[in-house]
Each structure stands twice: as structure tokens, then as C-alpha cells.
Amino acid sequence: MDQKQDVLRLASERLYEDELEALKKADIDTKPAGWQLSPKSVLTFLIGGNAGGKVITPKYIGNRRLIEMAIATLLTDRALLLIGEPGTAKSWLSENLTAAIHGDSSKVIQGTAGTSEEHIRYSWNYAMLLAQGPSDQALIKSSIFRAMETGGIARFEEISRCASEVQDALISILSEKTISIPELGKEVFATRGFSVIATANSRDRGVNEMSAALKRRFNIIVLPSPADIETEVDIVRKRVGEISTSYELKASVPDDEAVLKVVTIFRELRNGMTLDGKEKVKGPSGVISTAEAISLLTGSMALAASFGSGEISDEDIAAGLQGAIVKDDEKDKHVWKEYLENVMKKRGATWRNLYKACSDMNQ
Numbered sequence: 299m300d301q302k303q304d305v306l307r308l309a310s311e312r313l314y315e316d317e318l319e320a321l322k323k324a325d326i327d328t329k330p331a332g333w334q335l336s337p338k339s340v341l342t343f344l345i346g347g348n349a350g351g352k353v354i355t356p357k358y359i360g361n362r363r364l365i366e367m368a369i370a371t372l373l374t375d376r377a378l379l380l381i382g383e384p385g386t387a388k389s390w391l392s393e394n395l396t397a398a399i400h401g402d403s404s405k406v407i408q409g410t411a412g413t414s415e416e417h418i419r420y421s422w423n424y425a426m427l428l429a430q431g432p433s434d435q436a437l438i439k440s441s442i443f444r445a446m447e448t449g450g451i452a453r454f455e456e457i458s459r460c461a462s463e464v465q466d467a468l469i470s471i472l473s474e475k476t477i478s479i480p481e482l483g484k485e486v487f488a489t490r491g492f493s494v495i496a497t498a499n500s501r502d503r504g505v506n507e508m509s510a511a512l513k514r515r516f517n518i519i520v521l522p523s524p525a526d527i528e529t530e531v532d533i534v535r536k537r538v539g540e541i542s543t544s545y546e547l548k549a550s551v552p553d554d555e556a557v558l559k560v561v562t563i564f565r566e567l568r569n570g571m572t573l574d575g576k577e578k579v580k581g582p583s584g585v586i587s588t589a590e591a592i593s594l595l596t597g598s599m600a601l602a603a604s605f606g607s608g609e610i611s612d613e614d615i616a617a618g619l620q621g622a623i624v625k626d627d628e629k630d631k632h633v634w635k636e637y638l639e640n641v642m643k644k645r646g647a648t649w650r651n652l653y654k655a656c657s658d659m660n661q
Contacts, residue, residue, distance in 0.1 A: 307544070309404060310357075310397035317343065318401065320352035330373055332449035332491020334401050337369050343398040344391070357394045358387060359533050364519055368395060371517040372451070377472050377494040379457075379513070382521035385587025387533075388497040389455055391521070395495060396451045405441035409456035415467040418442055419477055432481035442468075442494065443477055449491030458498040458505045465512055468494070472515035523588065527573065530561050530588055537592045542599055549603035552595050552610050559652060560615065563642075564591050567623065567633075572641055579641060580633045584625040594618035616655035624660070634660055 311318065318335075321343055327336035335343070342349065344365050346356030358365060371378045372395070380388040396403040407417055420443050426436035445452035457465060471477060475488035496516065499505055524530035535557050542551060552560075566572050566579055568586045598614040606614060624630040638660065642653045 310394045311401050311403060314343070314355075314357075314394075314397070317349070317352060317354050318398065320349040321354065321398075324350040324352075330491070332489070333399050335398055337373065340369050340395070340398040341365060344394055356536075358391050359529060359536070360387075360521070360524070364521065365391075367517075368519055371519075372399065372493050372495075374517075375475070376517045377496065377515055379516035379518045380495065380497045380521055381500055381518060383500055383523055383587060384585045385589035385591075386521040386523055387588075388499075388521055392453050392455070392495045392497055396453055400450045400491070402450060403453065405445045405450055405452045407441050407452065407454045409454060409459040411459060411461070413460045413464055415464055416440070418464065418467045418471070420479065434482070437479070437482070442471060443486065445494075446471075446475070446477060446486060446488040446492050449489035451491075451493050451495055454494055454496040456499060457496040458508055460506065462506050462509060465506070465508055469512055469515060472512075523568070527558075527561060527565060530565065530591075531557055533588055534561055534591050534595065538595045538599075541592070541596050545596070545600075547596070547599045547603050549599040549606075549608045549610065552598065552615075555648075556610055556615060557595065559649070560591050560595060560619070563619065563637075564588075566641065567637065577641065579637055582623050582625065582630040582633050584623070584630070586623065590622050594622050597621075612652040612655040615652060616659045619656055620659040631660060 305312075321335055321339045325336050325339045327338050329336050333340075339349070341362075342354055344357050345362055347354045368378055368380070368391070378395075380392060382388050393403045396405075407413065418440055420440055421438045422432070423436045423438055426433070430436065439447070442452040442454075444450070454468075457468075472494065475492065477486045479486065498508065524533060531554075535551075535554070538557070539551055542549070562573060564586045567581050570581050571578055594615070595610075595618070598610050598618045601614040601617060602608055602610045620634075623634050634656075638653060638656055642649055642656065645653075
């Protein structure tokens with residue numbers, strides 16, 4: 299059996315292995331030190347195109363110029379910081395950039411309140427440390443440490459979730475491109491090609507503001523929410539199709555009408571206004587992102603496959619909407635009820651079944 303079939307989630311370099319190989323074979327441009335593809339081929343991998351007759355699927359749907367700026371940043375000695383609201387594909391872009399440039403997106407630090415300076419620099423195997431003292435064998439290298447040694451890219455997800463003093467441990471690394479190990483009396487110098495791609499959330503709770511000193515070490519690119527409903531529908535449709543194939547869900551992919559309805563609801567609640575601009579709506583306490591819409595429809599497919607006919611019904615979508623929107627029970631329940639009665643109920647026959655299913659769920 300193909301080992302890929304047994305893995306719940308493949309890294310981008312494995313998921314798109316055929317595309318990367320096609321790009322390598324067709325690539326005739328100069329490759330920067332440590333890169334497996336030229337900048338133009340990296341761009342093609344991300345926005346889609348063709349390489350030697352192989353169709354390259356788009357990994358990011360949005361502003362091409364932002365992607366060009368991100369790639370250009372990684373050609374310099376500057377690190378890259380992707381900022382945006384939840385669901386703007388920061389992590390997805392970070393992973394695919396790293397996969398295209400170095401073919402290894404596994405050097406990751408996940409920022410949390412529990413992330414320590416050791417996660418950024420290095421730690422020790424304390425059994426070996428006590429037995430034989432500081433040594434190279436007892437040293438446990440962080441993802442950033444390993445990226446520096448190999449000239450790779452380290453990814454720092456949700457950097458703003460770390461405490462400020464932990465964030466600032468990056469300053470000297472990004473400035474000096476070295477890690478000092480005083481216990482061994484030596485320094486590790488970054489190999490050419492080394493960089494860091496960090497992501498930061500601009501909306502979620504638990505965010506720690508980054509210091510001005512740290513921000514100056516990054517080129518910052520703000521990833522916007524999808525500019526229009528057509529773009530958001532395309533993103534949701536594409537990712538739902540990819541995820542459902544990966545999970546082998548035995549249900550039909552949601553039709554265009556179902557995707558459009560979910561995206562319409564999310565955009566209106568997120569923007570506080572109906573799409574026609576005629577009526578204001580209250581927003582829920584949580585973030586209603588594109589990623590949530592993708593998760594909702596994937597969950598609806600799982601419901602339809604396991605407990606329905608295999609075709610997504612309005613009841614399946616209603617269950618997903620209830621879970622995605624009603625996070626703070628009392629307040630969000632009231633907000634959702636107002637939207638149902640003042641907006642969805644008035645949209646006529648094509649929305650009637652979904653309105654009824656949502657109303658029944660929100661009792």
C-alpha cells in the first residue's frame with residue numbers, strides 16, 4: 299500500500315511532490331544559494347501554471363504581488379512576517395513557500411503561551427548532561443538551530459502567542475545570524491539560504507504585541523481577507539475538495555449553491571452588513587474566517603457520509619453553522635437568531651429549507 303494513503307496529513311513537499319519535480323526539470327533560471335527552485339518557479343508553484351506539460355495547481359488564491367514580495371524577501375537577509383486575520387492562509391502560504399524553496403517544511407515552532415526560549419535556541423538531554431557534562435551529543439537543537447546549520451527555512455507559527463521575552467530571543471538570531479552556546483564555548487553561524495518565516499494573528503485572543511525591535515528584523519506582509527465573494531468561494535471550494543480527498547470522505551463535494559450560501563453568511567456576519575449594503579447585522583463573538591467555512595463544509599460532508607445519504611443536506615450545513623457561529627452561547631445565539639429572522643428568512647424559496655434547519659438548531 300502507498301505510504302501516503304496511511305498519513306492523515308501530508309506535508310506540502312510530499313502532497314505536491316509531482317509538481318515540484320516537474321518544476322525542477324523545467325526550471326532554467328538561476329537558483330539562489332540553498333534553493334531548489336528559482337524565484338519564478340517558486341511563484342508558479344504558489345499561484346499555479348504549467349511546467350513541462352504538468353499542470354501546477356494554485357496553492358494561494360489572492361494578490362500575486364504579495365507573493366512576489368514574500369519570495370523577494372527570502373532572497374535577502376531579512377526574515378518574513380505574515381500578518382492577517384484567522385483564515386487568511388498565513389500558515390498555508392508559509393508551508394508552501396518553504397516546501398518550494400527547500401523541499402522541507404518540517405522545521406516548525408508552534409507559538410503558544412508555553413513556548414520557551416529553549417524552543418527557539420536549544421535545550422539539553424539532561425540525563426546525558428548529568429552523566430558527561432555539556433557535549434554536542436547532549437545538545438538538543440531547535441528547528442531554528444537546524445535551519446541555520448543546513449541553510450534552510452524555519453517556520454515560526456503564531457509568534458504573537460509567545461510571551462514578549464520569548465519573542466525577543468529571536469532578535470539576536472535574526473540580527474547576527476548566529477546562536478551562541480556558552481556551555482560549549484562556541485557559536486553556530488547560519489549557512490547561506492537560512493531564513494525564518496513567522497506568522498502572527500491580528501484578531502485572536504491571547505495575542506502578545508511584538509516589540510518594535512523585533513518587527514524591524516522582519517519584512518512584514520499583511521495578508522487580507524478575500525477581496526470579493528467570488529475569490530472566497532473559489533478558495534473554499536478548492537480547499538474543501540482537497541481535504542475531502544485526503545480524508546477519503548464518502549460524500550459528494552458540496553455544490554456551488556451550498557458553498558455560496560455559507561460564504562455569503564460568513565462574509566455578512568464578518569463585515570456587519572448584508573452583501574447588498576442595505577442592512578446592518580450584528581457579528582458574533584468569534585472570528586468568522588474563510589478557514590472556518592472550509593472546516594464547516596468538510597464537517598458537513600462527514601455528517602452526510604456517516605449519518606445521511608452521502609449528499610450534503612441543509613440540516614448538515616445548519617449543524618455546522620450552529621457550531622461555527624454560536625461560540626459564546628447566550629450572546630451568539632441571540633446574534634444568530636437576529637440574522638436568521640432579519641436576513642435569511644427574507645431571502646425567499648431558495649433559502650427557506652436552510653433557514654428552517656438553522657432555526658430548529660438554534661432553539
